[in-house]
Amino acid sequence: MTPDAFFALAERLSAGLTGDEVLFCNLGGEVSDFVRLNRNRVRQAGNVRAAGLTLTLIAGARQAEAAFDLSGDPEADLALGRTLIGRLRERLAVLPDDPYLQYATEPSTGVTCQESQALPPAEEAVATLIEAAEGLDLVGIWAGGLIQTGLASSLGHRHWHERASFNLDWSVYLSGDKALKSSYSGFDWNPDVVHERLRTMRAGLEILRRPARRLDPGRYRAYLAPPAVEELMGMLAWGGFDLRDHRTQQTPLLKLVRGERAFDPRITLREDHARGLTPGFTPEGFILPPSVTLIDAGAFGDCLVDARSGREYGEPVNAASGSPESLSLEPGDLPESEVLARLDTGLWIGHLWYCNWSDPNEARVTGMTRFGTFWVEGGEIRCPVEVMRFDDSLYALLGTRLEALTRERELRLSPETYEGRSSASALLPGVLVSGIELTL
Amino acid sequence: MTRSEVRRWITTSRDESAPNMARLLDIAQGFVAHAPACDAWTLRLIAETSDHLEVRQGVVEPSLIGCSLGAMITVVEGAGSGYAAASDLSPSGLRAAAERALDWARVHARLGLFDARLQPPCTTVADYRTPVEEPWESRALADKLALLQAANQALEIDERIQDWSAWLTQRRVEQLLIGSVGARVTQVLDYVHPGLQVVANAGSQTQRRHGGGADGGLQGGLENLVRLGFLEDAARLAEEAIALLDAPECPSDVRDLILMPNQMALQIHESIGHPLELDRILGDERNYAGASFVTPEMFGRYRYGSEWLNVTHDPTLPGELISVAADDEGTPAAREVLIRAGILERPLGGALSQARAGLPGTATSRASGWDRPPIDRMGNLNLEPGQGSLADLVGQVERGILMDTNRSWSIDDSRNKFQFGCELGRLIEDGQLKGLVRNPGYRGLSAEFWRSLAGVGGPETLGVGGVLNCGKGEPNQAVYVGHAAPPCLFRRVAVFGGGE
Numbered sequence: 001m002t003p004d005a006f007f008a009l010a011e012r013l014s015a016g017l018t019g020d021e022v023l024f025c026n027l028g029g030e031v032s033d034f035v036r037l038n039r040n041r042v043r044q045a046g047n048v049r050a051a052g053l054t055l056t057l058i059a060g061a062r063q064a065e066a067a068f069d070l071s072g073d074p075e076a077d078l079a080l081g082r083t084l085i086g087r088l089r090e091r092l093a094v095l096p097d098d099p100y101l102q103y104a105t106e107p108s109t110g111v112t113c114q115e116s117q118a119l120p121p122a123e124e125a126v127a128t129l130i131e132a133a134e135g136l137d138l139v140g141i142w143a144g145g146l147i148q149t150g151l152a153s154s155l156g157h158r159h160w161h162e163r164a165s166f167n168l169d170w171s172v173y174l175s176g177d178k179a180l181k182s183s184y185s186g187f188d189w190n191p192d193v194v195h196e197r198l199r200t201m202r203a204g205l206e207i208l209r210r211p212a213r214r215l216d217p218g219r220y221r222a223y224l225a226p227p228a229v230e231e232l233m234g235m236l237a238w239g240g241f242d243l244r245d246h247r248t249q250q251t252p253l254l255k256l257v258r259g260e261r262a263f264d265p266r267i268t269l270r271e272d273h274a275r276g277l278t279p280g281f282t283p284e285g286f287i288l289p290p291s292v293t294l295i296d297a298g299a300f301g302d303c304l305v306d307a308r309s310g311r312e313y314g315e316p317v318n319a320a321s322g323s324p325e326s327l328s329l330e331p332g333d334l335p336e337s338e339v340l341a342r343l344d345t346g347l348w349i350g351h352l353w354y355c356n357w358s359d360p361n362e363a364r365v366t367g368m369t370r371f372g373t374f375w376v377e378g379g380e381i382r383c384p385v386e387v388m389r390f391d392d393s394l395y396a397l398l399g400t401r402l403e404a405l406t407r408e409r410e411l412r413l414s415p416e417t418y419e420g421r422s423s424a425s426a427l428l429p430g431v432l433v434s435g436i437e438l439t440l
Numbered sequence: 441m442t443r444s445e446v447r448r449w450i451t452t453s454r455d456e457s458a459p460n461m462a463r464l465l466d467i468a469q470g471f472v473a474h475a476p477a478c479d480a481w482t483l484r485l486i487a488e489t490s491d492h493l494e495v496r497q498g499v500v501e502p503s504l505i506g507c508s509l510g511a512m513i514t515v516v517e518g519a520g521s522g523y524a525a526a527s528d529l530s531p532s533g534l535r536a537a538a539e540r541a542l543d544w545a546r547v548h549a550r551l552g553l554f555d556a557r558l559q560p561p562c563t564t565v566a567d568y569r570t571p572v573e574e575p576w577e578s579r580a581l582a583d584k585l586a587l588l589q590a591a592n593q594a595l596e597i598d599e600r601i602q603d604w605s606a607w608l609t610q611r612r613v614e615q616l617l618i619g620s621v622g623a624r625v626t627q628v629l630d631y632v633h634p635g636l637q638v639v640a641n642a643g644s645q646t647q648r649r650h651g652g653g654a655d656g657g658l659q660g661g662l663e664n665l666v667r668l669g670f671l672e673d674a675a676r677l678a679e680e681a682i683a684l685l686d687a688p689e690c691p692s693d694v695r696d697l698i699l700m701p702n703q704m705a706l707q708i709h710e711s712i713g714h715p716l717e718l719d720r721i722l723g724d725e726r727n728y729a730g731a732s733f734v735t736p737e738m739f740g741r742y743r744y745g746s747e748w749l750n751v752t753h754d755p756t757l758p759g760e761l762i763s764v765a766a767d768d769e770g771t772p773a774a775r776e777v778l779i780r781a782g783i784l785e786r787p788l789g790g791a792l793s794q795a796r797a798g799l800p801g802t803a804t805s806r807a808s809g810w811d812r813p814p815i816d817r818m819g820n821l822n823l824e825p826g827q828g829s830l831a832d833l834v835g836q837v838e839r840g841i842l843m844d845t846n847r848s849w850s851i852d853d854s855r856n857k858f859q860f861g862c863e864l865g866r867l868i869e870d871g872q873l874k875g876l877v878r879n880p881g882y883r884g885l886s887a888e889f890w891r892s893l894a895g896v897g898g899p900e901t902l903g904v905g906g907v908l909n910c911g912k913g914e915p916n917q918a919v920y921v922g923h924a925a926p927p928c929l930f931r932r933v934a935v936f937g938g939g940e
Contacts, residue, residue: 032915033544034914034915035544035547036724036914037553038553038722038723038724038726039553039723041551041552041553042547042548042551042552042553043552043553043724044521044523044813044815045522045523045544045547045548046522046523046524046525046540046541046544046813047523047524047525047537047540047541047543047544048524048525048526048811048812048915049524049525049526049527049528049537050510050525050526050527050811051527052508056502063502064502064503064504064505065502065503065504065505066504066505066506066507067504067505067506067507067508068506068507068508068509069507069508069509069510069527070527071509071527071528071529071530071533072527072528072530072533073528073530080507084505084507087505088505091503091505091581094580094581094582094585095500095503095581095585096500098499098500098502099499100499123543123544123547126547126551127551130551137723139723139724139726139727140727140914141727141728141914141915143914143915169727169914170727171726171727173723173726176731176854177730177731177852177853177854179726181727244603248602248603248639248641249602249639249641249646250602250603250639250641250646250648254644254646255644258643258644260644308502353730353852353853354850354851354852354853355850356848356849356850356859356861357847357848357861358848358859358861358881358938359861359879359881359937359938359939360646361644361645361646361879361938362938362939362940364938364940366848366850366859367850368850368851368852368853368857370852370853387852387853387854387857388857389850389852389857389859389883391859393940395940396940416916417914417915417916418911418916418917418918421915439859439883440857440859440883440884440885
């Protein structure tokens with residue numbers, strides 16, 4: 001869909017409003033190719049064209065929502081939209097006033113269309129990957145195409161955010177669960193990057209061939225590479241910063257807020273809306289600030305406040321939801337090239353997997369090591385290790401046992417596609433800790 | 441099936457009880473008239489409607505009416521297969537989608553993992569409708585909101601209750617699958633999911649309880665409110681949340697463990713269901729969801745658990761989440777035994793995976809919606825009842841813990857090393873239930889855990905539920921999965937509590 005077509009549809013829907021009614025229209029759409037690979041061959045390939053419109057009808061202090069799929073036929077979409085507005089109008093007659101209703105009453109506009117200059121046809125990218133991985137047991141997915149988000153209201157809001165991007169996410173298996181993982185994502189495709197990353201993986205596979213070391217449960221010195229740190233940040237995102245979770249004492253950072261625990265002063269975490277990969281506006285028409293400091297030098301900073309929680313608790317809106325989508329963890333001073341030497345003896349953890357709260361009151365997380373986790377001795381990678389379960393508090397890993405953060409950071413674009421292709425991202429350093437508790 | 445036969449069937453099978461099915465039939469008719477020129481095709485049309493009502497702390501949250509309609513087209517041309525999904529259901533929109541699917545089929549033919557002709561052609565003719573006693577529409581919106589307000593009042597029992605909410609979610613999925621060689625399957629699945637949540641806090645200790653249907657799900661209409669104990673659960677949940685604040689931590693040692701049916705659902709799901717999925721065994725999922733410790737040669741001989749362990753794929757159990765007539769590729773659904781008296785017999789996987797692996801399987805090739813292709817999933821995966829009551833199980837325990845309601849789940853990518861947490865624990869001493877313990881958890885290895893199964897409750901203790909958020913696949917898909925199980929007794933399990 002084009003911005004003009006979306007704005008025109010919203011205008012025609014708004015033309016049917018009566019009295020003091022207000023209408024917000026939020027669009028989410030994608031045109032995506034998805035190609036799954038297994039054993040370096042195409043397993044399942046296809047294309048998805050989807051666009052959905054969410055209507056919020058407001059009358060006085062009452063509101064109700066409806067969502068539907070757009071067919072692309074302007075008249076049919078208009079007819080269905082009008083039918084749903086009629087149903088919402090009937091519903092509003094029954095609903096009570098909503099004390100937490102909040103929307104931007106001042107109209108604003110903004111259009112961001114950053115089409116890629118060099119996004120290749122998906123089949124060409126996949127062929128490049130298969131050729132570069134000749135002889136390897138590669139498994140993964142290509143997901144690429146256009147992602148669109150739009151907002152229009154009867155008050156005059158007009159926003160559009162559009163990006164063409166790709167996310168090539170793959171792993172290379174040696175045998176059993178011995179594997180390395182890599183990814184290449186962005187907006188401008190360069191096949192040389194794929195070749196280079198696969199050359200690096202081939203070298204890594206040589207180390208993976210060594211007999212794996214089986215570790216006993218206990219505390220181990222460890223380096224967590226940025227993809228592993230991303231998993232821990234994902235846990236913090238799960239209730240760590242949502243204003244409602246804080247005000248109802250549900251946040252896993254309750255002890256941090258109460259001053260009973262702290263992170264290391266080198267931990268500063270921000271929600272960087274200004275990165276620009278996600279829309280800079282909320283569904284209710286609020287414009288987001290460039291950045292929100294969530295953890296400030298080890299202490300709790302600000303919550304993420306969506307429109308509804310903002311009204312309920314009297315705080316200014318600074319996010320589309322209570323879960324961060326553009327995290328940024330401040331770097332440290334450890335050069336990546338010195339990580340192995342500083343680790344000396346311990347675990348080099350490439351990825352963590354399937355994390356969940358073990359005891360949220362203590363910000364205690366459990367999860368598994370996965371993909372490219374190695375035993376290091378004397379500053380040299382010695383061998384892979386068998387997968388291990390950890391169960392440890394973030395107050396330890398990012399606090400009492402934090403030794404260093406790397407100077408370099410990695411921008412990680414989410415490969416998640418549950419509700420369409422995600423535009424979430426995280427800019428993260430690696431983390432060196434004096435110990436991580438392994439339990440099984 | 442010829443085009444004229446499809447047209448005749450379409451025009452004679454209109455079902456007024458499924459409000460969108462007539463439209464799906466019309467769309468299908470238009471597609472058949474201009475079906476793609478290829479060796480085989482299927483068209484899967486889905487109309488999904490939903491409604492969500494929630495009251496939190498006595499305030500009605502914004503309600504959401506959902507209305508989705510789209511198509512998934514799959515084609516086979518030569519050795520290749522491809523798919524395309526679209527919400528443009530006009531004849532030209534569907535033709536364009538079919539062309540995109542054919543483009544991918546050509547790529548697959550050149551670079552594919554297998555010959556697409558391995559996929560058996562589907563000729564199934566079947567219909568399924570969820571039996572509904574009290575349709576969602578039979579009660580007015582005001583009545584539903586009044587019910588949710590009543591539940592809110594029952595949850596707010598103490599100033600330590602910090603948050604509380606009650607909700608009702610309705611979902612109807614109307615699906616029509618037709619294929620070039622005769623498949624025609626209509627299925628209408630109705631769901632009403634009620635739920636309750638209550639949060640208690642004292643100082644830096646917070647405890648949550650869920651119930652009233654939030655810990656499972658069933659097909660059906662508003663009668664599910666009674667089946668799932670919606671309103672009567674409220675006071676108990678609130679009292680338990682308060683009691684847990686002052687309860688001692690769950691001990692950390694090795695002892696016997698009784699899991700209630702709602703936690704058994706997660707245990708079965710993670711450490712039997714996922715490891716038995718054929719696509720994981722074939723390696724398709726290794727980049728995301730993972731592989732499996734189960735290998736093809738284990739079927740027919742591997743001791744998965746004790747003699748007490750009998751596991752079935754059963755799409756025939758009335759009311760369970762995935763009771764259907766056929767899977768999303770049109771394979772007729774049938775009850776199959778996967779584990780018999782502890783011995784592994786059969787994996788979970790659809791017709792294509794069965795052909796690739798040379799193994800039997802189940803009719804469980806499923807998709808989360810019209811915009812995703814079917815992959816191997818669980819359907820209804822059940823642990824068959826044994827004998828006796830919950831009290832009989834408790835009576836067999838000298839020193840143990842009973843755990844109820846999942847709150848945390850984690851397992852390795854081979855589905856072996858697991859750790860689960862529950863909302864509520866209760867000590868068992870000398871065959872008697874004793875006091876509550878908070879933050880209970882346990883961990884173990886799938887390959888060993890099921891061999892410690894020492895007791896399974898009888899048919900009267902069977903809990904029918906499941907999970908509503910099983911995630912898997914690239915692109916990602918979240919689907920419902922049904923699980924039925926009685927409470928079960930396991931010997932000598934590593935348990936632990938909260939704290940640093």
